[in-house]
Amino acid sequence: SQKIEQNSEALNIQEGKTATLTCNYTNYSPAYLQWYRQDPGRGPVFLLLIRENEKEKRKERLKVTFDTTLKQSLFHITASQPADSATYLCAKYYGGATNKLIFGTGTLLAVQP
């Protein structure tokens, strides 16, 4: 079965540092990987997506990489701020008969001032 794994332990970093979150998947590479942010009591909010033939995608202070050899995506937040504190979810998409997004359990990021 398709699995997607994120570090269940919270990530604590100091303000101004770069936060790096990991997303690992099993079996064959998904066509797309998406990243979401979820705040307590709210629904996930879409941040970025990356295609399997892209190595890297950037949006302001956010950067996502996709390594199909390692079966891994890394999500970076540079110059982190306390307002970046949230749970970050990755999701992989498989087309064809599957045709759905499979979400990881998320990693809680806490940025200390």
Added chain:
Amino acid sequence: EAQVTQNPRYLITVTGKKLTVTCSQNMNHEYMSWYRQDPGLGLRQIYYSMNVEVTDKGDVPEGYKVSRKEKRNFPLILESPSPNQTSLYFCASSLWAGGNQPQHFGDGTRLSIL
């Protein structure tokens, strides 16, 4: 404002009492889905709909029903709720089904079944 609206936001009810959670989107999206979120298990898809009158099971459909009579609405029905359906539920929509389509989520419905 583009949004996905779920109601109610919170509900405490008893085993066996039928309930419906409504979901409405104002973005003219074709694809809609329901997820439940449980600690340690993440978001799991219950049902999805590719378009009006087209619905299909997700990973955890047992005990749930859905309908898609109009494009904007996708209600989730629990005919006979049980305590193991206590969870946080999210409705989501996207322009169409596909990995390049961001999902727009509602703010969730917290259900407690006693």
